[in-house]
Amino acid sequence: MAETNASCLKISVTDFPDFITIRGSPPHISVTGMMVTVFDILAQHFSFCYQYVVPADKLYGDVFDNGTATGIIGQVNRTEADFTGILGSTLKRHLAVDFSEPLFMDEFVVSYKRPVLGSDIAGFLKPYTPLVWLLIFLTTVLIFAATWLTLLGRAVLSAFFPSDTVEAGECHPAGGRLDYLAATRHTADLSAMWTVSILFCQDCPWAPVMWSVRVMTGLWMVTAFILSTVYRSNLKAKLITPRISLPFNNIHELVESKIPVFVSESNYVHQTIMAASEDSPFGQLRGQIFWNMEVPKVIRNTYAGVHATVSTLSSFMFIEHKVFSKTGKCGLFVMPGRILQSPPMSMAFQRGSPLKAKFDVVIRGLKEFGILDHLLQQWVSNFTECLWRGTTQTPTALRALELGDFYGLLSIYASGLVMGLLIFLVEVITKPKTWQVEVDPFSTGPGEGQCSGLVTAGPMEIPHSS
Template sequence: MRLGVPRASPPCLRMAVLNWIGLLALRGNPKNFTVSGPLLPLLDIMIEKMNVCVDLVVPSDLQYGTQLDNGSWTGIVGQLASKKVDMSGVPVLINTKRNKVVDPGFPVMGDPVSLSYIRPAQRADLAGFVKPFTLQVWSSLLAGLVVVLVGLVVVQVSDARLYEHNISAKESQAGKREALWAALQWTVAAPLAQAWWREPREGQVRLLAGIWLLSSFVLATVYRSNLKAMLILPHFNLPFNSIDEFLQTDIKCFVVESSVVHESIKASTPGTALHRMKKQLIVHTEDQLAVKDFLEGKYAGMAGYYSLLTVVQFSFDKTKTCRYYVADTLFGSLTFSFLFPKGSKLKPKVDYIVSTLKDTGIVDHLLRTNVQEAKECVQSQASITLDTTLRPLALGDFFGVYFLYGAGILTAIFAFLMELCLR
């Protein structure tokens, strides 16, 4: 494909281009293709300022550049190293290996590498009624219920034995069943906030039932409050927000073959989080399929922040909703620039044009203005993570409440004793 109108003698400059999600989109096969995207106006400006025509060339292997075992290079870097093209038509990340075979131009953009995935949706939870308490609290509540039930039965049966000589064996058995039934009712009714018409009369039974009633009142009040808070302020647990959290899931992640992300993972030290990501990677060059799978929530996407914003923007334009989130930055900001063969005389001209466009803000304007809604979507994800502070209550959460009630009871006992002393 040719860009620009030649005003000078041919041949035209040859630029190596490749699909970059959100920056430059190639449609068709390497021999017959069209290009679009926010990078295209930048290329048009550069071509106009240099007063040349340009032939766009797509590498047959569809790679940015990987060094093979024999020392040769694939993709765009390989074309530049062999001087088959005059420069790259897309900004490419520079690293130590590539610096040895090509010359990087003036930095065009900085872009951190991030991890993105579909946002969790609020769904009905059939087990939601047990979530206000942790398993430890529920276990303690069940244990307390059993202890109180047994205690009430034992106390009532012990008191009934004092009068067994005045009643028959049949009446004694009936009394034991009645004591068990009454203890069961007193034990279960209190946590359920239900009244029971029979009141305990014996002193020991009244004491034990009173303690259980007070404990049940505290538990039921806190349970209802926390359950109401969970229902009124629904929260979403993000599947992951870092590489370590991602590794604890079974979610697959797409990366572009020979991209900076792929190269970084391949070169990572064994045992590190990046190295362990290999088992969850889906690596290929089919960008359109990758975007489709990402939008459907099949895979997470690991790429430059700008590329992820572009995909989020594409989804927003179609649905008018923020369906995806971007995890915390994984790598620091990476610098991308156009590449040139070693000793290229074209490099100073392009560097001057790019630096001027950068200083005037034109580059940032071309690359950022079409993702404004996506930025808002990503920034608004803070409202999701803030609600994750809601959690099941643990035993320690009740200490303050019990301390308050205990202080009130001690104060009442002290007042009662003072009244007895002053009489």
């Protein structure tokens, strides 16, 4: 137990959620956290009392070239404290203090407000991959071209080799000439209408008669049936699948996002960022980092999405555990790419202190018997709820359809209506003053060589009666 006695050992501490959490102001402070249990075990084993001291700057500590140090490292180095709470044992800090046996190995992570599941406007495209969509488009063009060339070829041949069987859109003229332009346009219209109608499972008024066309269109009908069946069966599943957009996945995306990043001053990540070259990812992040001593405010702002926070993974687990215990919700996600491996987490002692060797024996035993891991799990027991809910990975659970899921399909439908309206307006504006009846391109005059179903050239004007 912590006491206020001049003969008690002094432990220099600063906030390290939730290993050490300080409330109040010196000298009237209360300290909670997992490390308090470790201090009590050591105090009971070696029969000593202890009291807490807090550095004025509330930092972990930097060591400068002239040998001076700040934060809790500085207090121990100046013999103002006997040892510290937990912190990273870096090479530079080793120049000023001695470190104990490592208590934990950890890593630094970037946490931010968890993005919410949203509708995917492009969900109707997800049943097929981009490559499959490209192949469908190319196949459609190929079927159109093959059908068109087949019809056009029969129309041309019918002009020279008349037969009793006539395909829709072709005939043999009664001794006249063939209008190639009109025949080309007409067969192209038929081919496009048939190809697109079959692809979208719509009725088509034209049915092929000759085997040369039937083989081509029959193959296309089977292909279109398979494509449409597979598409419909997968469409609903793809629309229901949640869409989540992470604000960043790695350091490069974090830099590009321009999101402010909280980094505790003088910790290992802060030292790495400040020492990095300007063209490196850490150096580019330098303009986004900030620091303040209001830890509760930092936590609130992180959950609100005001800024991101760099912390050890264990601290992140502590915070999520505490918030979930109070609210039943997990509000943060961890950047998939880890930012930096943490140095070993240890306690610092005065150089040559006899306490180090004694404490190392106990710390080693606590680790080997799994007591430290057990204590850690007690403090983060509810974090597992956030872990399976997708704290560090993209959620894959299905959800109910929303109106936004159909925006993509509705936008295509609306675009078609607008395009059709524009075409209609253009036709109305440019409509001639007389009605036009088109003449069969295969005929030489009225009543000769007529073929039903032809769109022909050579308009014949009929006065428009009012």
